[in-house]
Amino acid sequence: MTEARPRPSATSEFRRVAQLLRDGIGDGTYPRGERLPAATVLADDLGTNRGTVERAVRTVAAEGLLTTRKGSGAFVSRILERITRRSGALLDKQSGEADGTREAVDAELRAMGLVARRFPSVRTERPPQDVALLLGPKQSAKKVLASETRVYAAAAEAPPADPGTPVELICTYLPLDVAGGTALEHHDPGPMGVRGRLAELGHRPSEFVETVLVRAPSDEEAEFLGIDVDNRVIHLTQTAWAGGRVVAVTVTVLPASLWSLSYQWTAGA
Amino acid sequence: MTEARPRPSATSEFRRVAQLLRDGIGDGTYPRGERLPAATVLADDLGTNRGTVERAVRTVAAEGLLTTRKGSGAFVSRILERITRRSGALLDKQSGEADGTREAVDAELRAMGLVARRFPSVRTERPPQDVALLLGPKQSAKKVLASETRVYAAAAEAPPADPGTPVELICTYLPLDVAGGTALEHHDPGPMGVRGRLAELGHRPSEFVETVLVRAPSDEEAEFLGIDVDNRVIHLTQTAWAGGRVVAVTVTVLPASLWSLSYQWTAGA
DNA sequence: GAGTGGTCTAGACCACAGA
DNA sequence: CTGTGGTCTAGACCACTCG
Numbered sequence: 001m002t003e004a005r006p007r008p009s010a011t012s013e014f015r016r017v018a019q020l021l022r023d024g025i026g027d028g029t030y031p032r033g034e035r036l037p038a039a040t041v042l043a044d045d046l047g048t049n050r051g052t053v054e055r056a057v058r059t060v061a062a063e064g065l066l067t068t069r070k071g072s073g074a075f076v077s078r079i080l081e082r083i084t085r086r087s088g089a090l091l092d093k094q095s096g097e098a099d100g101t102r103e104a105v106d107a108e109l110r111a112m113g114l115v116a117r118r119f120p121s122v123r124t125e126r127p128p129q130d131v132a133l134l135l136g137p138k139q140s141a142k143k144v145l146a147s148e149t150r151v152y153a154a155a156a157e158a159p160p161a162d163p164g165t166p167v168e169l170i171c172t173y174l175p176l177d178v179a180g181g182t183a184l185e186h187h188d189p190g191p192m193g194v195r196g197r198l199a200e201l202g203h204r205p206s207e208f209v210e211t212v213l214v215r216a217p218s219d220e221e222a223e224f225l226g227i228d229v230d231n232r233v234i235h236l237t238q239t240a241w242a243g244g245r246v247v248a249v250t251v252t253v254l255p256a257s258l259w260s261l262s263y264q265w266t267a268g269a
Numbered sequence: 270m271t272e273a274r275p276r277p278s279a280t281s282e283f284r285r286v287a288q289l290l291r292d293g294i295g296d297g298t299y300p301r302g303e304r305l306p307a308a309t310v311l312a313d314d315l316g317t318n319r320g321t322v323e324r325a326v327r328t329v330a331a332e333g334l335l336t337t338r339k340g341s342g343a344f345v346s347r348i349l350e351r352i353t354r355r356s357g358a359l360l361d362k363q364s365g366e367a368d369g370t371r372e373a374v375d376a377e378l379r380a381m382g383l384v385a386r387r388f389p390s391v392r393t394e395r396p397p398q399d400v401a402l403l404l405g406p407k408q409s410a411k412k413v414l415a416s417e418t419r420v421y422a423a424a425a426e427a428p429p430a431d432p433g434t435p436v437e438l439i440c441t442y443l444p445l446d447v448a449g450g451t452a453l454e455h456h457d458p459g460p461m462g463v464r465g466r467l468a469e470l471g472h473r474p475s476e477f478v479e480t481v482l483v484r485a486p487s488d489e490e491a492e493f494l495g496i497d498v499d500n501r502v503i504h505l506t507q508t509a510w511a512g513g514r515v516v517a518v519t520v521t522v523l524p525a526s527l528w529s530l531s532y533q534w535t536a537g538a
Numbered sequence: 539g540a541g542t543g544g545t546c547t548a549g550a551c552c553a554c555a556g557a
Numbered sequence: 558c559t560g561t562g563g564t565c566t567a568g569a570c571c572a573c574t575c576g
Contacts, residue, residue: 012564015498038542049566054543059498063485070543071573082482089358089534209533213351214483214501214525216332229284229328232483232501232525256483256501256525263532264478265358281545307561318547323562339562340554 017046017056025065025076032080035073036066062230064257078165079153079258084108087210088263099193114153117164122147127173127249134239134249135175145179147172147194150224166225169253178203178247194248195240203247205240212236214256225255232256286315286325294334294345301349304342305335331499333526347434348422348527353377356479357532368462383422386432391416396442396518403508403518404444414448416441416463419493435494438522447472447516463517464509472516474509479532481505483525494524501525 024030036042039053046053057074060066068074086104109116124143127135135144148171154164172194178201198204217225217233225233236252293299305311308322315322326343329335337343355373378385393412396404404413417440423433441463447470467473486494486502494502505521 014564040542050543051545051567052565054545055564057543062499068543069574071541072575073542084480088532089536204536206536207533208536209531211353211529211531212481213529214503230331230499234483260480260482262478262480263357264476265534267358267473267475267477283545309561319562320548320564321546323564324545326562337562338555340560341556342561 013048014052014055014059017042017048017053018059020046021056021060022063022065025060025080030076032076033078035075038073058228058230061228062232062257064231064255067226068228078155079112079114079167081112082260083112083153083167083258084260084262085254086262086264089265091264099195102193109153110156113156114164115156116167117152117154118149119152120147120149124176128251130237131173131249131251134237135173135246142176144176145174147174167255167258169221169224170250171252172248172250174198174248175246194250198240198242198247203242205242205247207241208238209241210236210238212261217253221253225253227255234259234261236261282317283321283324283328286311286317286322287328289315290325290329291332291334294329294349299345301345302347304344307342327499330497331501331526333500333524336495337497347424348381348383348436350381351529352381352422352436352527353529353531354523355531355533358534360533368464371462378422379425382425383433384425385436386421386423387418388421389416389418393445397520399506400442400518400520403506404442404515411445413445414443416443436524436527438490438493439519440521441517441519443467443517444515463519467509467511467516472511474511474516476510477507478510479505479507481530486522490522494522496524503528503530505530 021030021036025032030036036057037045039050039057043050043053057066057068061068061074065077065080066074067077083105085101085108087101091100091104106116123146125146126132126142127144127146132141148169150166151168151170152164153167154162158164174194178198195205213235214232215235216229217227217231221233222228222231225231227233232255234252234254234256236250236254238250238252239246240248240250290299290305294301299305305326306314308319308326312319312322326335326337330337330343334346334349335343336346352374354370354377356370360369360373375385392415394415395401395411396413396415401410417438419435420437420439421433422436423431427433443463447467464474482504483501484504485498486496486500490502491497491500494500496502501524503521503523503525505519505523507517507519507521508515509517509519
């Protein structure tokens with residue numbers, strides 16, 4: 001029987017600890033990028049035990065304020081604001097054949113003192129089932145061109161060796177009869193993005209459908225994005241139509257706590 | 270719709286149990302709406318202990334497959350598919366002055382064998398800060414008309430006494446000089462929605478901006494939506510412009526696991 | 539090898555639901 | 558009153574990182 005200790009907390013203990021962590025991150029007690037005191041130390045300081053601290057850390061980490069690294073510690077996230085990803089009709093009109101969303105995101109990051117670092121790669125493979133359905137029955141069983149880009153955001157003054165924080169995982173799937181043997185297959189998309197290359201090939205998309213859903217990350221996504229299963233990702237699927245057929249399906253996976261999405265449109269006549 | 274789920278990890282026990290629960294829900298071993306065996310029983314059956322089972326249940330509940338009720342049990346969710354919420358330029362064109370998104374959601378639910386039950390209420394209050402900013406500097410400190418609707422989805426054949434599953438929390442904020450003393454103040458929005466009423470008043474919105482972000486629910490939201498802090502909500506903010514000014518800001522809060530959003534637009538000339 | 543987070547276990551107490 | 562989930566505790570073992 002332990003000594004009776006006053007427990008004034010009306011709510012649960014781990015939530016109280018979680019709030020202390022949020023407050024400490026907010027007011028700079030725990031500066032961004034820095035390591036938190038070890039769980040045993042925190043437990044001691046806060047008059048609780050390690051299990052409760054771990055639970056609180058998990059809760060706050062799920063909100064994107066912390067990142068934990070096994071064997072190393074819990075670190076305050078370097079990016080605590082949300083990045084806005086703009087998309088939709090008005091944006092497309094402004095940017096013509098370029099990728100307006102990408103331009104807007106780059107501008108967003110710049111305003112936050114960050115730069116995007118993109119690592120593109122191309123491969124040929126069978127698309128995931130949901131993508132295959134969107135590409136149409138003719139493509140369902142075929143391999144397609146998969147153009148993947150991993151995006152990091154780094155402080156503008158960071159050394160090139162530091163890739164920064166992983167923020168985005170983009171994969172565009174293109175039917176081989178659209179993209180096979182073209183520039184899309186051998187080069188990274190370049191400044192105009194995949195959409196610009198499609199336009200060059202006479203497949204300038206005229207209609208877009210974008211679906212948004214929130215789900216738990218797969219193990220691979222969690223590893224790349226540096227998050228764990230308590231976190232959530234935003235799963236975007238953009239379907240691009242040209243000439244009455246689907247010419248590209250782009251899947252974008254974002255850590256949900258790091259982003260906000262923005263769509264704008266006019267009511268039309 | 271198929272979507273990635275966390276894979277059955279070989280490493281940790283609670284993930285194994287979580288996967289067993291997902292499988293049992295998927296194959297009908299635990300039918301929707303039914304109670305799960307008690308945590309102590311599950312722990313015994315699966316050769317583990319109660320703490321691990323509770324953690325697994327929490328994990329699966331955070332994915333929206335389970336709802337727990339203290340003192341009563343853990344129940345399989347009645348709605349396991351996602352509801353699609355369509356929005357954007359093309360939809361607006363089709364539905365004229367009516368609320369196209371609402372019509373589309375109703376159709377979605379019908380196709381799922383569900384009906385939406387809406388409980389509207391109107392009050393006058395100071396808007397939350399983010400809404401006040403959108404309404405413009407002149408409105409920032411003023412009270413505005415807040416038209417709130419709580420939406421439930423019930424099985425089509427359910428008795429009227431059963432309100433069903435809470436699925437949506439909508440609140441439209443209108444400046445008093447737009448809505449004061451009008452039909453908006455005294456009646457529920459009716460079949461045309463707030464947007465239709467605005468059009469009647471000569472404030473037919475011409476431009477829309479909709480932002481999407483994912484966050485933890487507030488305590489009040491968690492209570493209404495029947496979720497807990499491990500779950501996430503989608504927080505939508507739609508700003509409607511007419512005649513060069515903001516005439517309405519609508520905040521929609523959705524359980525993230527229950528919905529998918531869909532936007533569509535054309536590339537324009 | 540020491541320190542760290544991740545996890546599992548077993549036991550305890552509580553608040554709540556329902557017969 | 559009994560059964561339920563929610564939580565806290567204390568101790569243990571593991572895998573990982575880093576000096």
